[in-house]
Each structure stands twice: as structure tokens, then as C-alpha cells.
Amino acid sequence: MSLFGKNLERNIVALITHSDGRTPENVLRALEDAKIKCSRDEMNQPTHFIFNNQQNTQRYTTEADKSALKYFWDVTNAEMDRLRDFLAKTEPQPLITTVEVLNERIRLTACIQNLQQRIKLTELKQNEIKQIKEVYNKHKEEMEKNKKFTIKVDEPYKDKEPISGGRWGLVFLDGAVTCSVCEENCHYPGCTMARKPGHCKVMKSGRCTVCTNKCPASVHVKENWRYEIKTRKIQKTLEAVKVKYDENKPECETKSSLLENLEKETIKLTTEWMMELDEAYSHVIRLEQIAMNVNSGSTMVHLDFLIDKMKEKGxxxxxxxxxxxxxRMDEDKEGKTQWQGVKKMFKETLYIK
Incomplete structure (x- = not known):
């Protein structure tokens, strides 16, 4: 049910098989307990149709059996007429919203994966800054006198890691969609049938919905590698450290002290992933607005992560x-567990016109 848009609710009905012709109380109660959204009749019950074609039963036996078979035939025939009338008067619904639901789920997952990578990189960069601060505070005078004074730090960097991929002719099917500007994984595992990055579901109106700068599709690639965050132990001079953390400041600004720049860089890194956190949150809210059932497994697995990070953000x-x-999801999960038990007793099929 989480695949469909809210506009399809009135087009979903239950076809109940193996019926004895009476009101299927257990099935209707199961539909209610599982909170299945579907069409409703004048009694506000789930619109349903009952069938029993007795296809596995020997046809020619006793007169009593023949009477029973005729009864089931008549019930099924009458219900088929009702179903035909329902379909005739029910207006078909476009699947535009359903497609948007599917795309939003893909973008949410890709956004969360990118956010996790960004937080990992932020933590590693902050650890590097912490190491620089500790050494600077400990050897400040010596470092100020000797510009060639070197320190060892764990520097994070991005490397291209090979992944399993495949082609169909000249078309790359299995691969990662990455941004060459932001150097980020925008969609991995990617859209298998997307022949080029512009066809990937994380693209919207020609731009990426995932990478830091929301870059145009034209600067993305789809290849058999992805960016992997790694660390390496390197030596740096005080002068090199100062240049690194001063290089983005406008010339008209007075150069700040090293510690001030390090603190500003820490705040900048935190602000960047918090903005991405808000982006992930917006995907969840959008799904709640358009999806028939936002409480899907693909959304639920991300909620604890989002809640924890939102608490960090305050x-x-x-x-x-x-x-x-x-x-609400936990309550629905409990309803689904009850539904699974009922499925052992009844066969049910949901159809959409």
C-alpha cells in the first residue's frame, strides 16, 4: 500500500475467495485491524466481492453436491456482475502521484546514504582539526618561531573505489551515479535502467536532489566506481595548515588567527550536514502528504537515524x-502482524482499475 498515491484509495477493493456466501466478518475485521486503505461502501465497510468457483471439486457427484455447486456458481456469478458494475462507474486514476511516491522514496534513501557519508567525513575532518588544535596549543611558541615545524595528523580524503557493474552494449546499467563537482555518491546502488545520470531518479528538473550543491545532471557520471572516504597519516607544516584554513577567505578580510579559522571550519562542517538533514526530513514530510501509506519499511529504517540527528541539531x-x-508505524506494524496470521486462513487479492 505504501507504493501508491492517496488518489488511488477509492480504486482499491478486496476480492475474497473461498467464500461460503455469507458476510466475511473475519476478513473485514482483518482489513480494519491492518488499516488497509481502500474503497468504502454505503455501510462504511471495505468494498469487497466474494467468490468461490470450486475449481478443485469434482463436478458430477450426488444431487446434494450438484445443488451446492450451483449455489456457489450463482453467488460467484452475481458478485462478478457487481464487480463489473463497480468498475464501470469507478473513475480511473492517473498514476502520476504514485510515480512521485516511488521517486520520493528513492530520493529519501539516497539522501540518507549521502547524509551518513557526509557526517562521517565531517567527524573525520573535525578529528583532524582537534589534532591540529592539540598540537598547536602544546607547541604554540615553538611553532610560531619555526614555520617549518611539522605535525602528524589523520587527514580524511576521498578515493575512487571500484564496484561491480555491468553494461548492455554501450549502455552502463549497474553503476554509481556520482557528482564530479561535489565528489559525492548521489545514488548507489543506482537506477539500473538509467542509461545516463540525467535519467536517474534522484534528478529532478535537471538537477540532483542529493549532492551538496544540487548540481546539474550534466556534471554527474555513472561509472563502475564510487567515492570512498578514507584517512591517511600525513605531515603538515604550520604554514601549510594556515594556508589551508585561510584560502577561502576574501582578500579584503583581515586574516584571522589559526584557532579562530579552525573553529569556523568546525561550525561550517556541522552546518552543512544539518542542511542535508533538513533535506531528508522534507522527503519524509512530502511522502506523508502524497503516499497512501507513508509507514513503509523503507521509511521506517531511517526514522531512528533522523530522530537521533535532529536531537543533536536541537x-x-x-x-x-x-x-x-x-x-504510528509501530502501531501499523502490530496490525500487519495480525494480518499475516489471518492470511494463513484466507486468500485475498487487491486489484486496481
Whole structure:
């Protein structure tokens, strides 16, 4: 149910097989307990049709058996007429919203994966800055006198890691969609049938919805490698460190002290991943607006992560919204468990016109 847009609710009905012709109380109760969204009749019950074609039963036996078979035939025939009438008067719905739901789920997953990588890189960069601060505070006078004074730090960097991929002729099918400007993995595992990055589902209106700068599709590539965050132990001079953390400041600005620049860089790194966190949150909210059932497994697996990071950010309002959503999902999960038990007793099929 989480695949469909909300506009399809009235087009979903239950076809109940192996019926004895009476009202299927257990099945209807199971539909209610599992919170299955579907069309409703004048009694506000799930619109349903009952069938029993007795296809595995010997046809020519006793007169009693023949009477029973005729009864089941008549019930099924009448219900088929009802189903035909329902389909005739039910307006078909476009699948535009359903396609948007599917794309939003893909973008949410890709956004979370990118966010996790960005947080990892931020933590490694902050660890590098912490190491520089510790050495600078310990050897400040010596470092100021000797510009060639070297320190050892764990420097994070991005490397291209080979992945399994495949081609069909000249078309690359299995691969990672990456941004050559931001040097980030925008979609991995990627869209298998996307022949080029512009066809990937994380692209919207010609731009990426995932990478840091939301770059145009034209600067993305789809290849059999992805960016992997690694660290290496290197030696740096005080002068090189100062240049690195001063290089982005406008010439008109007075150069700040090394410690001030390191602190500003730490704040900048944290701000960047927090912005991406808000982007992931917006995908969840959009799904709640358009999806028939936002409480899917693909959304649920990300909620704990989002809640924890929102708490770190200190956004109490969004934490509350996500926690309420998680409570609803847990309740639906309990309903689904009951539904699985009922499925052992009844066969049910959901159809969409």
C-alpha cells in the first residue's frame, strides 16, 4: 500500500475467495485491524466481492453436491456482475502521484546514504582539526618561531573505489551515479535502467536532489566506481595548515588567527550536514502528504537515524513530528502482524482499475 498515491484509495477493493456466501466478518475485521486503505461502501465497510468457483471439486457427484455447486456458481456469478458494475462507474486514476511516491522514496534513501557519508567525513575532518588544535596549543611558541615545524595528523580524503557493474552494449546499467563537482555518491546502488545520470531518479528538473550543491545532471557520471572516504597519516607544516584554513577567505578580510579559522571550519562542517538533514526530513514530510501509506519499511529504517540527528541539531519540533510518525508505524506494524496470521486462513487479492 505504501507504493501508491492517496488518489488511488477509492480504486482499491478486496476480492475474497473461498467464500461460503455469507458476510466475511473475519476478513473485514482483518482489513480494519491492518488499516488497509481502500474503497468504502454505503455501510462504511471495505468494498469487497466474494467468490468461490470450486475449481478443485469434482463436478458430477450426488444431487446434494450438484445443488451446492450451483449455489456457489450463482453467488460467484452475481458478485462478478457487481464487480463489473463497480468498475464501470469507478473513475480511473492517473498514476502520476504514485510515480512521485516511488521517486520520493528513492530520493529519501539516497539522501540518507549521502547524509551518513557526509557526517562521517565531517567527524573525520573535525578529528583532524582537534589534532591540529592539540598540537598547536602544546607547541604554540615553538611553532610560531619555526614555520617549518611539522605535525602528524589523520587527514580524511576521498578515493575512487571500484564496484561491480555491468553494461548492455554501450549502455552502463549497474553503476554509481556520482557528482564530479561535489565528489559525492548521489545514488548507489543506482537506477539500473538509467542509461545516463540525467535519467536517474534522484534528478529532478535537471538537477540532483542529493549532492551538496544540487548540481546539474550534466556534471554527474555513472561509472563502475564510487567515492570512498578514507584517512591517511600525513605531515603538515604550520604554514601549510594556515594556508589551508585561510584560502577561502576574501582578500579584503583581515586574516584571522589559526584557532579562530579552525573553529569556523568546525561550525561550517556541522552546518552543512544539518542542511542535508533538513533535506531528508522534507522527503519524509512530502511522502506523508502524497503516499497512501507513508509507514513503509523503507521509511521506517531511517526514522531512528533522523530522530537521533535532529536531537543533536536541537530541533525539538521536528523531533516530535518524527517520533509521532514512528509511534504510528509501530502501531501499523502490530496490525500487519495480525494480518499475516489471518492470511494463513484466507486468500485475498487487491486489484486496481
Amino acid at each position: 530541533d525539538i519540533e521536528k523531533v516530535q513530528i518524527l517520533e509521532e510518525m514512528k509511534i
